[in-house]
Amino acid sequence: MFGLSACDHVRVKVRLHNPRRDLEIEGPITIINLLARLDLNREAVLVVRDGELVPGDESLADDDAIEIRPVISGGEQ
Amino acid sequence: MKCVTCRGPAIIDIRRHNSNFCAEHFIEQCHRQVRKAIEEFSMFEKSDKILVAVSGGKDSLAIWDLLLDLGYSVDGLYIGLGIGGYSDTSLDYARAYAKTRSLHLIEVDVPSTFGFDIPNGSRAAKRVPCSACGLSKRHLFDEEAIKGGYDVLVTGHNLDDEAAVLFGNTLHWHTEYLGRQLPVLPARDGFPRKVKPLVRLAERETAAYCIVKGIDYIVDECPMAAGNKHLGYKNALNEIEAGSPGAKHSFYFGFLDRAAEFFAAEASIDREGLGACASCGAPTTSETCAFCRLVERAGGQLPERTGVNAVSVDLGPTRSGSIQ
Numbered sequence A: 001m002f003g004l005s006a007c008d009h010v011r012v013k014v015r016l017h018n019p020r021r022d023l024e025i026e027g028p029i030t031i032i033n034l035l036a037r038l039d040l041n042r043e044a045v046l047v048v049r050d051g052e053l054v055p056g057d058e059s060l061a062d063d064d065a066i067e068i069r070p071v072i073s074g075g076e077q
Numbered sequence B: 001m002k003c004v005t006c007r008g009p010a011i012i013d014i015r016r017h018n019s020n021f022c023a024e025h026f027i028e029q030c031h032r033q034v035r036k037a038i039e040e041f042s043m044f045e046k047s048d049k050i051l052v053a054v055s056g057g058k059d060s061l062a063i064w065d066l067l068l069d070l071g072y073s074v075d076g077l078y079i080g081l082g083i084g085g086y087s088d089t090s091l092d093y094a095r096a097y098a099k100t101r102s103l104h105l106i107e108v109d110v111p112s113t114f115g116f117d118i119p120n121g122s123r124a125a126k127r128v129p130c131s132a133c134g135l136s137k138r139h140l141f142d143e144e145a146i147k148g149g150y151d152v153l154v155t156g157h158n159l160d161d162e163a164a165v166l167f168g169n170t171l172h173w174h175t176e177y178l179g180r181q182l183p184v185l186p187a188r189d190g191f192p193r194k195v196k197p198l199v200r201l202a203e204r205e206t207a208a209y210c211i212v213k214g215i216d217y218i219v220d221e222c223p224m225a226a227g228n229k230h231l232g233y234k235n236a237l238n239e240i241e242a243g244s245p246g247a248k249h250s251f252y253f254g255f256l257d258r259a260a261e262f263f264a265a266e267a268s269i270d271r272e273g274l275g276a277c278a279s280c281g282a283p284t285t286s287e288t289c290a291f292c293r294l295v296e297r298a299g300g301q302l303p304e305r306t307g308v309n310a311v312s313v314d315l316g317p318t319r320s321g322s323i324q
């Protein structure tokens, strides 16, 4: 499902943290579906593009570059 | 997705409130939740001298910013824990926030003041890093708040933090901790008043608040946190939350409303026989306090004290003389 896709497909660049890594994913795809595909809990991340939040129902288009930012911090309280 | 307030395009959904918000009304929502927490639990007044513990992370910078927005005057306190590059970067974020807004940030550096750092010191003392770290932070928060004459110490604990701690304490029936897990702990016997005004906001919301407000914070996780229990509890609760939005809120607030009082008596037992630490003057039930013992076992050194924290902690065997 990841990696190179046929040329008529849209490709979305995705940056993940902890550990930091970059993926390319076939689109178009909504944020909600992208998170589900990556098996990420919507409560535990935010999606950011150019410093702004991207809502869950938005569809990512060609050459979109997004960051999936974890929001859960650890440590004793 | 439309904003529940203005019907404009929304940038965030908050499923437990069954609401979506645009940037402007999301910030308004955060203000409302913090104001509600402050009022509901009578946390502090505009006239109080407030100190916020700042780590450079999203929660502490968000609460500092929220309190300033709401018209409180608040100083910051940063504790340097010597966790390599993580500590350096987090200090940069705390300083940058304070500097651009001309705020007062108190800095305490553990390695240069006490001669140990958390990664090595915890190993030498045979303690889990997060437990040595938490103990050091709590001690230094208390000490600086008392020393600076602050009325209240604010920490950035959010709904996820409180629900996760409650989950852990319930799982193991740590009843002595359950009675103390409140959004407000009153000042007593050398301890400052402590409050958690972010309890009505989830972690995802405090991060979103920083992004919307353009507040830069340290995104990378502390290297010591990996695999700790607290993170495991948070993940477990988020699994539940995903299927049943509002579960974390009702778990924590239901506990406050209907259960916490049953553990209150046990929580107050540790106040018996509180005296001053022979070494630093902080309140303790032992000869020397847990922090001074940690410093010693971690191979560090206690600096010469002026005895600031010893004010009125000359309690003798009873519990008189609390600092209010």
Ligand code: SF4
Pocket (backbone or CB within 6 Å): A074, A075, A076, B081, B083, B118, B129, B130, B131, B133, B134, B222, B223, B224, B225
């Ligand atoms: S994760 Fe643990 S070691 Fe790191 S700052 Fe938090 S409490 Fe300290």
Ligand SMILES: [Zn+2]
Pocket (backbone or CB within 6 Å): B003, B004, B005, B006, B007, B008, B021, B022, B023, B024, B025
């Ligand atoms: Zn709106």
Ligand SMILES: [Zn+2]
Pocket (backbone or CB within 6 Å): B277, B278, B279, B280, B281, B282, B288, B289, B290, B291, B292, B293
């Ligand atoms: Zn001591």
